[in-house]
Amino acid sequence: MTAELARSALKKYFGYDDFRPQQLDIVEHVYAGRDGIVLMPTGGGKSMCFQIPAVTMPGTVVVVSPLISLMKDQVDGLRAVGIRAAYLNSSQRGGESHKVEQAYEGGELHLLYVSPEKLLSPGFFAFLKRRRVCLFAIDEAHCISAWGHDFRPEYTMLRQLKTAFPEVPVLALTATADRLTRKDMGEQLGIPEAKQFIASFNRPNLSLEVRPGQKRREQIIRFIRDRPAQAGIVYCLSRKQTEQLAEKLRESGYNAEAYHAGLSADRRGKVQSDFINDKTLIVCATIAFGMGIDKSNVRWVIHYTMPKNLENYYQEIGRAGRDGTKSDTLLFYSYNDYTTLKDMISGSGNAEIQLAKLDRMKEYAESLACRRRILLNYFSEDHSDDCGNCDVCANPPKRFDGTVIAQKALSAVARLRQSVGVTTAIDVLRGSSRQDIIKNGYDRVKTYGAGRDMSTYDWTQYFGQLISLGYLYVAHEDYNKLRLAPAARRVLYEGETVELVKFEIIRDRKKLEQDKTAKRASAPRSRGSLFEALREVRRQLAREAAIPPYLIFSDKTLEEMAAAAPTNDLAMSRIGGVGEVKLARFGAHFIQAIKAFSEEETESTPAADQQPKSDLPAHLLTYRQYIKGATVRDIARERGLKLSTTYGHLARAYQEGHDLEIEDLLPGQTIDWVDEANRAVSGKAGSKAILAYIAEHHRDGVVKNYHLELVEAYRTRHPLSTAS
Structure with missing residues (x-):
């Protein structure tokens, strides 16, 4: 198997000329028959890493996924581009399952999606061995680790795969896993030496904003008013919140529905289906919503309350802008939310780890550092530049040269041999005479008492900023001890300066919101009426084909179409996302719409001195x-x-x-x-x-x-x- 074969398949089936970063490396790793662990953010292209091998290697790729509702969407999407795919799970009747099993045994499938329960059911391994399995792809692989944010005990049984199929490579894929979870994933799956592929978590198309939690409903209505006809999700903590907010939005004239586990299965299915098919634009949901959808044109995500950890938060905001187009995220935060979540977690299993993760989530919400830097550094991605696309960058707080403070803190952690937590490190810096500090000899380290001039409160805030900025991290697996990140060396030995901020809320939220609204109103629109005409064509074709509109073409593809206005097959084939099958199946409809739009626009063109600015190049x-x-x-x-x-x-x-x-x-x-x-x-x-x-x-x-x-x-x- 060669890179050229992979690129050819990418263009043929998906309409793209080249891979995203790391995708081709992963595909070639699979071609070599090796195990791998893949960490890519939501919308980063994980599926392509096993879908391309599926259409270029002999045999069938078996995809293990816990998301039954997502299987149908993925299979429909693959069939739409000419890839033979099917799924097996508990939602099917006997006749449906039998047809899929026959197709697999007949060598007719490129991909077979199965739930963990189905995979581990008696006799299923023997069934799989009747044909050649060329790869096992474990989706949402963080579920296998107790350190993960979505641990599922049944996932731990997947370690049987490597024993039953020792020659078949295993690819474990996830969108959110910190350093410790990734290590545990490999051990639990029996592939501890597997190469890890960690893609950039930077999603520059997503804006990040945190606001205080006062008058949330009124703020949400103003937020939506600025984004007419855009699909979005509001995540709520409780069922009651979803119901009340959806009702409030409907009263304000918005097409909104509630989604939570208390609804009947039929009702949940309808809400999800209507959202996927653009019949409902806004869903107010508990975190149960979104895991089972692959909708690419969600334009915004709001968190009515703070999530329990940064993994959940990043995964949930990642459901916006999957097509790469600009999208917005908004998080409401209050200390009461924090205490509520803390009470919920305290009585659950694995509480110590989850409470530590909740504290990191709180630090993110309260921080005055660039929010994207905090997120990327949390996932071990060294990112030293501010993003320019978060609320802190848009309205930066007053900073000062905190290099000396940072050097004292980092030096203390180093001299204490990275063996203590934040509280002890601060006590050493402030020269505490606590009995355990004297007993352990911490009063004899060089930095003992070097920070007497600052309060414990200030030191706590500065340590939080150093963690957020990626100079330190907390080893949750080792009693929450502070550890030096690679970036710390630049401060201690290479003269890098560190900017810190005083911990005080100095932002005028109302003015910031007004400025953002004015800026958005005055910004040039990238989508004109041709885009809307193409959306209508997509909607009609999706209705006829009984598939979600975004499976026809993504918003990004439609935007490129609207800009280039292709009027023949050759020009249409050069649009990103238009592969051979989709060109043959849908291309003529869009070309006809573009030509019709061009004729209408020409007939209604005003005099030259009255012509508005065109969206066309x-x-x-x-x-x-x-x-x-x-x-x-x-x-x-x-x-x-x-x-x-x-x-x-x-x-x-x-x-x-x-x-x-x-x-x-x-x-x-x-x-x-x-x-x-x-x-x-x-x-x-x-x-x-x-x-x-x-x-x-x-x-x-x-x-x-x-x-x-x-x-x-x-x-x-x-x-x-x-x-x-």
């Missing part, structure tokens, strides 16, 4: 005028363009595959001369050399420099003409 505006009969010189004069710029616009449109008779734009027998010149110079010279050849050998020719881009576009579209 400049080269397509030129192309549109040209195909309506305007000459190149007329277009250049009317739009105030140079002749070379106008020809360049048309060359680009031609290169993108738009309908254009390029021979009409070039004088005389230019196309024949270009072919002749290509043969003469072996087709390898640049277009300037081609023009030089024509000028030398065809003195009657009038090919000018402003034709250069047209010649290059022709050579790109007709590579066979360069053959000798």
Whole structure:
């Protein structure tokens, strides 16, 4: 198996020219028959890491997933692009299961999705051995670890896989697992030496904001008012909150529904189905919602109350903007939320670990450091730059040079051999005479008493900031001892400066909210009415095919379509996300809609001095005028363009595959001369050399420099003409 084979499959089935970072490395690792642990954020492309091997390797990929409701969506999405997939779980009747089993035994499936319960049921391993399994993909693999935020005891039985199928590689995938959880995942699955692939957790398209928890419902209504016709999720702590908030939103004129475990299975299914199919735009839900959906066009996520840990928080906000388009997240926080969650956790199993994680969540909500830095550093991603897309970056607090404070704190942790927690480290810095400090000899370390000038409260805040900024981390598995992160060396030995802030709320929330609303209102819109027309086409096709709209094409693909306005199959195939099967199945519908929109817009175009700014790129505006009969010189004069710029616009449109008779734009027998010149110079010279050849050998020719881009576009579209 080769990288080129993988790229070819990626383009054929999914319509993308190249992989995201690490995806190809993981695919090649699977090709080599090796086990792996994959950590990629929600929307980061984990599924591609086993779907590409499934269509390029002999045998079937077996995907183990605890999310029964997600299986159908994933299988529908794979079938829509021409991949043979099916699932087996407890939701099926006997006849349905039998058909799937026959398809597997007949070698008809690229992928088979199974629930853990089905996989571990008596006789299932023997059934799988009737055909070749080329890979086991364990989705949501953090569930196997007691250190994980969603531990499921039944998942621990998956260690039997490596014993029963020692030659089959295992790929464990998750969106949220800290350092300790990743290590435990490998041990529990029997693959402790598996290579870990950790993708960047940076989701720059997601804005991050935390607000105090006063008047939450009123704030949510204002938030939604600024985002008309956008799909979103509001996560609530209790069933009662979901019901009350959904009712409040409906009273305010918004299409909202509640979702929680107290509803009947039929009701939950309908709410989820309506949301996936864009019939309901807003769902107010407990955390049970969202795990079973793969909806790519969720534009915002709100947390009505604070989650229990950063893993849950990151996974839940990750359900927004999965298509890569800008999306917003908002977290409401109050100390009462913290104490409520603390009481809930205290009586549960694994309480000590979960309480430590809750404290980190609280630190995130209270922090005045860049929020993205905190999140990325929590997942062991060294990120030293502020993001510019969170509320702290948008309205930064006053900072001061805290390098000396940081050096004292980090030095104390180092001299105490990274063997104490925050409280003891602070007591040593403040010169406490506590009996255990004297007994352990901590009064003899060099930093003893070096921080007497500051209160315990201030030191607590500064230690919290150093943890959030990634200079320290807490080893939960070792009694919450402080450890130096790699970034600490830069402060202690390489002269890196550290900026800290005083812990005080200095932000004018009302002014910040007004500024953001004004900025959003004045920002240029990337989506015009063509985008809306394409959305309507997608909605109709989805209804006919009985699949969610985003499985036809994502919002990002539609936005690219609206910008490029492709009017033939070749141009459409160059849009990201348009693979061969989808092009054949849906392409003509969208091309027809683009052409119809173009004709309508032309008929209703106002006078030049009254024309509004178009959403189309400049080269397509030129192309549109040209195909309506305007000459190149007329277009250049009317739009105030140079002749070379106008020809360049048309060359680009031609290169993108738009309908254009390029021979009409070039004088005389230019196309024949270009072919002749290509043969003469072996087709390898640049277009300037081609023009030089024509000028030398065809003195009657009038090919000018402003034709250069047209010649290059022709050579790109007709590579066979360069053959000798």
